[in-house]
Amino acid sequence: MLDWTELAGLRVIRRMAEIINRRWNLGVGFADAQGALIETPEVVRFATRRPLCELLKGSPEGQARCQRTAHQMLDHHGASGQPEGASCLTCHAGLAEMYVPVAVEGEPQGLILAGGFFRREALEDQIEAVLTRVADLPLAQAEVRRACRETPVLSAEAEAFLADVLELVVREMLVFREEVARKERRLDRLTRELAERSSYHQIIGKSQPMRELYRLMDKVAATDSTVLVTGENGTGKELVARAVHFNSARKDKPFVVQNCSAFNDNLLDSELFGHARGAFTGAVGTKKGLFEVADGGTFFLDEVGDMSPTLQVKLLRILQEGTFIPVGSTQTRQVDVRIIAATNRDLHAMVEAGQFREDLYYRLHVISIHLPSLRDRRDDIPHLVEHFLAKRSQPGKRHRLAAACLQRLMDYHWPGNIRELENEIERLVVLRGEDEEIGEEFLSPRIRYEIYATTEAARDQAPSLPDAVERLERTMILDHLKRARWNKTKAAESLGISRRNLIRKVQAYQLDRRAKLRNPT
């Protein structure tokens, strides 16, 4: 929709209204898409005194007739289907009204008009016609006659010139509107991109589950609550924990990581809580525990599901009271540490099986962040691939995946998630060396030969079992033959079948080298 008031503020429009006014003593007006005259102060200042019109509008009937004229202009335009251009009609009282309809993308927006004048030819006849037309209105003839004398008179030339000026005004308005619309579209795009990008630069992913994750992380980062991060292997639990810390108020304090399955109980104990001198053999001095190191910051407890029952008790105490006792010491220490714990195990099931303390579980579970598996956000795979290719490629070199290769990556079910994908890309870049495009033949066999797709949609189109087995067999045999440079003994060996069996299958699938040369599929 056009904002007429805003348009009326444009310098070029103001200047043209001034010219029209000075030259022909005419005012410029605007009507909206319904034909209603726009009466905002910005618009009304273009109007001039039009004694005859004022006289006519003095009665309700006269006013209604004026409004009908504006409707007539719109109807006329709508019916003619003409592209924008100036037209002139005679109003109910017999005055000439020049107007240009304005449409944006075929949608009528209203009119710009400059009217209420007589034509120079046969002026007296026009005045007489006015008198006849308004005879039924409660007006004194003498007054109407006087008002007619004050009405501007335009020659045919002037009229043509006025039409040109009005058309120019409309063109300017549309150019301006287009520019505004372009800027708005650009602004929209930038806003959308910004929203998608999120403040977690290291974390790649724009899919819906990831966008929800960012929103949750924003909220979590703004608090001090304990967080439990869950998700399959390699879904980015540590990455997310770091991102939460570095987007929180604690970002300038330490982020300390401890893997709870890495140590035996005693060592982990002293690692976490420190120890007093002589607490155990080899404890020659006092040692600060990681909880103290992390004071004021965030402590990331990875694989928290692997914690021993003894340690679970100590952790619970820290969570409840913020205090702990170093190994071999009698004094409690107080710390201010935010805990983020992570696990790929089902803690809830562990609680039910009696392997994890229920009270600790609820303490950790204040806020939980569950990371989607890569198979639940396949849209992100191309972005992740790009990211890891750029990360692994040598400077100045850029590897690219062939379309079929990327497709295989998108179809695979990724039990190892992002870490597995990252390793696969690293492997491809190393294998490919100098060459730029990476074909699917370089993929790890487990990815390449995964025929049974894991998505519902792909499964619907999946081949029958015999077809799938045949396809797999054919592809594997061809791969192994190529790799063994068509040496059947070697290929049979690496395939784990007898040479005779291989020869039979090669014939059945028409895979012998000469056949391949004739028919290279």
Ligand SMILES: Nc1ncnc2c1ncn2[C@@H]1O[C@H](COP(=O)(O)OP(=O)(O)OP(=O)(O)O)[C@@H](O)[C@H]1O
């Ligand atoms: N969304 C992501 N964008 C970019 N890299 C990611 C993303 N998620 C994970 N990674 C990368 O994948 C690897 C595994 O991530 P991370 O160690 O955080 O996973 P994890 O869930 O802690 O795995 P595990 O369960 O094995 O401990 C890291 O190299 C990490 O940088």
Ligand SMILES: [Mg+2]
């Ligand atoms: Mg981890």
